[in-house]
Each structure stands twice: as C-alpha cells, then as structure tokens.
Amino acid sequence: MLGIGIDIGGTNTKLVVVNRAGKLLANERFHTEASKGPAFFLKRLAAAVSGFRKDYGRQLVSIGLGAAGDVDPERGVIRFSPNLAWRSVSLAGPLEKLTGLPCAMENDANMAAWGAYELDLKRKTEDILTLTLGTGIGSGMILGGKLYHGASGSAGEAGHLKIQPDGRPCHCGGAGCLEAYCGSYSIIARARELIKNEKAFIKKFGVPGKEKLNTICLTNAAAAGHAGARRVWAETGHYLGMGIAGLILVLNPGCVVLTGGVSRARKWFLPAMQKVLNAQQIKTPFKKVKIRISDNADLGSYGAALFGLERGLK
Ligand SMILES: [Zn+2]
Numbered sequence: 001m002l003g004i005g006i007d008i009g010g011t012n013t014k015l016v017v018v019n020r021a022g023k024l025l026a027n028e029r030f031h032t033e034a035s036k037g038p039a040f041f042l043k044r045l046a047a048a049v050s051g052f053r054k055d056y057g058r059q060l061v062s063i064g065l066g067a068a069g070d071v072d073p074e075r076g077v078i079r080f081s082p083n084l085a086w087r088s089v090s091l092a093g094p095l096e097k098l099t100g101l102p103c104a105m106e107n108d109a110n111m112a113a114w115g116a117y118e119l120d121l122k123r124k125t126e127d128i129l130t131l132t133l134g135t136g137i138g139s140g141m142i143l144g145g146k147l148y149h150g151a152s153g154s155a156g157e158a159g160h161l162k163i164q165p166d167g168r169p170c171h172c173g174g175a176g177c178l179e180a181y182c183g184s185y186s187i188i189a190r191a192r193e194l195i196k197n198e199k200a201f202i203k204k205f206g207v208p209g210k211e212k213l214n215t216i217c218l219t220n221a222a223a224a225g226h227a228g229a230r231r232v233w234a235e236t237g238h239y240l241g242m243g244i245a246g247l248i249l250v251l252n253p254g255c256v257v258l259t260g261g262v263s264r265a266r267k268w269f270l271p272a273m274q275k276v277l278n279a280q281q282i283k284t285p286f287k288k289v290k291i292r293i294s295d296n297a298d299l300g301s302y303g304a305a306l307f308g309l310e311r312g313l314k
Pocket of ligand 1 (some may be wrong): 174
C-alpha cells in the first residue's frame with residue numbers, strides 16, 4: 001500500500017509517493033503559482049496525482065496534504081495562508097472528488113511533526129515537539145502518539161510566542177515574536193546590522209551565482225571565524241532557547257526535533273540554545289529531553305504521505 005504526500009509551500013509544491021516504511025518510490029515538484037487561484041492549483045495537483053496512478057494504480061490508497069497556514073483539519077480547508085494569500089479555500093474535499101482517494105489535510109508543520117515521529121523517532125518516543133525553522137517558524141506536536149490539534153486546530157503557533165516585550169516587528173503584524181528573532185528573515189536583518197560591507201561579505205562567503213545575503217552565507221562566515229556571523233548565530237540560539245524552554249516546561253516532551261533550512265547552522269546556534277535550556281530552574285523536563293536535528297529536507301511531504309496512510313487505514 002502506498003500513499004501520496006503533498007507539501008504546499010508559498011513557492012513550490014512537492015509531491016512524494018512512499019510506502020508504509022517511508023521508502024520513496026516517486027516524486028515531483030512544481031511551482032505553486034498561488035496567484036492563479038485555487039481552481040488552477042487543484043487541476044495541476046490532480047494531474048500530478050493521475051500521473052502517479054498510471055504507474056502505481058490501486059496500490060495508491062491515500063493522500064496527505066500539508067499546507068503553510070491556518071488549516072482546519074476536520075473540513076480540509078485552508079482558513080488563511082499569508083504565504084499563499086488564500087482565505088477559506090477547500091482543498092481536501094475537491095481533491096478527493098477529483099482523484100477518488102481519501103485526503104487528510106493538516107498544517108505543514110503538523111505533517112513535518114508526523115514525519116519526524118515516524119521516520120526520525122520510529123514511533124519510539126510518543127511525546128515530541130517539532131519546530132520547522134525557515135523564513136518563519138512553525139511547530140507541531142505529537143502527544144501520547146497522536147497529532148495534537150487543540151480546540152480549533154490551531155495548536156502549534158510557536159513562531160508567535162512573545163519572547164521579548166516590545167521587541168522586533170514580526171511578519172504577523174505583532175512584535176517580539178520568536179519568529180521575529182529566529183526566522184531567517186530576521187536573522188538576515190540582524191546580520192545586516194553587524195556586517196559593515198555587505199557586498200564584500202557576500203563575495204567572500206556567499207554561494208557562487210547567488211549574490212544575496214542568506215543563512216548559508218552566514219553559516220559559511222561563521223565557519224571561517226567571522227565574529228559578526230558567529231554573534232548572529234549565538235543570538236539566534238539564545239532566543240530559540242527562550243522559546244523552546246517555555247514549550248518544554250509546558251509539554252515535557254521526550255524529544256524536540258528541529259528541521260528546515262536554518263537548522264543546518266546547528267553547530268553555530270545550538271551551544272547558545274543549550275545554555276538557555278541548562279539554566280532553567282525546573283530541571284527535570286530538561287534532563288529528560290533530547291534535542292535532535294532532522295536532515296530530511298522533505299519531512300513535510302513524507303510526513304503528509306505517512307499521515308494520510310495512517311488515516312486512510314483507520
Ligand atoms: Zn508574530
């Protein structure tokens with residue numbers, strides 16, 4: 001039995017076909033082109049699914065969809081997605097009709113959390129917190145071996161925990177959010193304050209052909225001993241520690257999984273993050289918790305496929 005996993009991001013939509021063990025059999029990606037509207041997107045999605053069906057036929061039994069934004073998992077509706085600029089868009093129902101396969105839909109970070117639970121932890125730890133560290137910060141929780149939704153399906157908005165009163169402005173319109181310190185856009189903004197000559201910095205540490213300041217550039221600079229870059233990462237780790245410490249105190253997870261592009265700079269932000277966790281007064285939950293970095297860049301789509309299978313088989 002095989003499942004299709006779909007991760008709908010602001011720029012790209014990724015699809016995978018995996019088996020129950022998470023083994024990849026096929027994949028595809030296309031530009032989301034959200035501005036062309038949900039109907040156009042659904043058609044494109046259905047075409048990709050029927051392509052898979054030609055190859056795998058009745059072996060395909062379910063679809064899991066993860067979307068960036070506020071998702072109503074019960075109705076399969078994107079209530080609001082700033083990245084896609086969509087409001088009240090029903091996806092799971094129409095896709096079920098178009099493909100004949102049962103569809104489960106969740107927020108993308110929830111799907112990444114399910115992927116971490118099944119693939120990274122092999123279901124051995126039942127209480128886990130996953131943070132997706134990218135432009136923004138998402139989070140998902142598996143509690144007692146179940147995906148936790150909260151009362152309205154909105155659980156896991158950890159990116160907007162206030163960690164600094166009257167702090168930096170956040171994409172949500174608020175200020176002082178975790179994301180306003182540890183989202184890649186804010187890491188870059190902080191780096192700009194500390195780097196004297198940005199052009200020369202990019203030339204020295206940037207990815208050839210990509211003439212812009214990004215977190216890869218900052219990681220390279222930290223590795224080369226650049227004091228400003230190391231300071232940016234240490235600050236990022238400090239603030240991330242503040243956010244995660246609060247979540248650990250509330251949830252007492254066995255494992256915290258970090259994933260997403262920013263997590264690749266682990267070497268440079270983890271020490272400062274760990275320092276904050278070690279300095280907490282209530283020691284027990286911090287002694288127990290393991291911090292893990294998942295290197296699966298497609299955890300969201302794998303997780304979606306496995307979650308769809310889990311749901312489809314019930
Ligand atoms: Zn915010």
